[in-house]
Amino acid sequence: MIILAYILSGLSLLMSVLFLIKPKVSLGFLVWFPLTVGALSPYWAIMGAVGAVIGGVNEAYWAVPMGIVGAITMIWYVWRSTRDHNGFKKAFGAGWSDQILPQQTRRIVQKRWTWFLKMKASPEPSWERDIPFWTIPDTDRQLLCDVWRPANGDVSGLEFVYFHGSG
Numbered sequence: 001m002i003i004l005a006y007i008l009s010g011l012s013l014l015m016s017v018l019f020l021i022k023p024k025v026s027l028g029f030l031v032w033f034p035l036t037v038g039a040l041s042p043y044w045a046i047m048g049a050v051g052a053v054i055g056g057v058n059e060a061y062w063a064v065p066m067g068i069v070g071a072i073t074m075i076w077y078v079w080r081s082t083r084d085h086n087g088f089k090k091a092f093g094a095g096w097s098d099q100i101l102p103q104q105t106r107r108i109v110q111k112r113w114t115w116f117l118k119m120k121a122s123p124e125p126s127w128e129r130d131i132p133f134w135t136i137p138d139t140d141r142q143l144l145c146d147v148w149r150p151a152n153g154d155v156s157g158l159e160f161v162y163f164h165g166s167g
Contacts, residue, residue, distance in 0.1 A: 001054055001057075001058045002055070002058050002059075002060040002063075004051075004054060005051050005052075005054035005055035005058060005060045005063035005067070006051070006055070006060060006062070006063045006066075007051070008047045008048065008050055008051030008054065008063075008067065009047075009048055009051030009052055009055060009063040009064070009066035009067030009070060010051075010063075010066055011044070011047055011051075011070075012044045012045070012047045012048025012051060012066070012067055012070025012071060012074065013048065013066045013067070013069055013070040014070075015036075015037045015040075015041075015044045015070065015074070016037075016044070016048075016069065016070045016073035016074060018037045019037060019073065019077065038077065038081070041074040041077045041078050041081075042074070042078055044070065044071075044074045045070070045071045045074035045075050045078070046071075047067075047070075047071075048066075048067040048068065048069075048070030048071030048072075048074065049067060049068075049071040050067070051063055051066070051067035051070075052064045052065075052066070052067030052068050052071065053067075055067060125148055125149060125150055126148070126149050126150075127146065127147070127148050127149075128146065128147045128148075128149070129146045130144045130145075130146070131144060131145050131146070131147055132144055132145075133145045
């Protein structure tokens with residue numbers, strides 16, 4: 001159990017330290033580390049807390065501060081990522097919300113982050129394939145995309161856009 005305490009606490013601490021590292025070279029594999037740390041931060045926080053508790057019970061005293069620091073760092077990151085902020089005001093100006101049409105406002109999620117979106121599954125979504133969204137300058141070549149839409153117009157206010165980077 002002592003080894004488990006050190007592994008859990010050490011991993012949580014290691015992942016929290018990765019927030020401080022900013023790679024100077026754009027190596028592809030280094031990009032995945034901050035993404036993994038950020039996306040899995042609630043799990044890293046739980047692992048750090050569990051490692052600290054197991055370390056405290058089994059007298060693995062170095063595992064306790066390692067787990068606590070890792071857990072607190074990850075909890076801080078989750079809080080910082082999900083709290084309200086004025087980012088839209090900085091980006092789009094003070095009256096950004098006045099530019100949204102009233103019929104669109106009722107479809108927008110009213111809170112920045114929610115545990116549960118209250119919407120029903122849409123029966124038979126429509127899928128439109130090969131829709132041109134860009135024409136390459138000085139050529140007639142068009143870039144195509146596929147669009148999925150709910151059939152009855154029910155939307156949650158969320159959207160997912162995926163651009164594949166290869167040819």
